[in-house]
Amino acid sequence: MCGRYALGKLEWWILQEMFKLQQAALNMQPRWNVAPTQSAPIIRYAEDHTEAVMARWGLVPFFWQKPLGEMKFSTFNAKSETAATTASFREPFKKRRCIVPAIGFYEWTGKKGAKQPWWITVKDQDWFGFAGLWDEAEIEGETLQSFTILTTAPNKEMSDIHTRMPVILRPDQYDLWMSPDAANDEIEPMLKGLPDGSMQMREANKSVGNVRTEGEWLIEPGDGPQARLV
Helix, strand or coil, rough: CEEEEEECCCCHHHHHHHCCCCCCCCCCCECCCCCCEEEEEEEECCEEEEEEEEEEEEECCCCCCCHHHHHCEEEEEECCCCCCCCCCHHHHHHCCCEEEEEEEEHHHHCCCCCEEEEEEEEEECCCCEEEEEEEEEECCCCCEEEEEEEEEEHHHHHHHHCEEEEEEEEEHHHHHHHCCCCHHHHHHHHHHHHCCCCEEEEEHHHHHCCCCCCCHHHHEEEEHEEEECC
């Protein structure tokens, strides 16, 4: 699964150049602890161009019309093996696929009460894109944009710490992944994720478990802000 990730200091011009964005810059503040229900940038196709928008992490299906507080099922991750047939993800999987930019993500090992977070990145890449799905719903008179991150079976490195990992796309797959015209046989190979040897990881600061904590020091080992980077 993927329950926390970081945008780091990823700058707007990098996304603008990669995705040929023709729009005003999003207000992308440095983020080191993005959590479900928070807002983060996604990249998607919109008619004849590509755009970046801020969206809620935790997909709210188009058919959901009740207050968000009544939504008791989790949608911040979607299993790639079943997303095409699951009610909440079926329509987005067909025609509303997106890229979720990140510089790394966190995963935990150990027993409850003594869990150790790990900071995980992709080798030789300053940033990467998760395979995501997005949707739009009308909630209490307001239009809500939201997204989920797809997960898959772990590669060798990830299997040491978890039974799942996020689907991370190669840059040459971005356009095809977002295209609403892509066929299933073109999409399916992307859902396997990155091969063995692609990831690198180290212990992260235990404070990352608190959604209210923020800062670059979270990606370094430690038990609290005393590990702050200078």
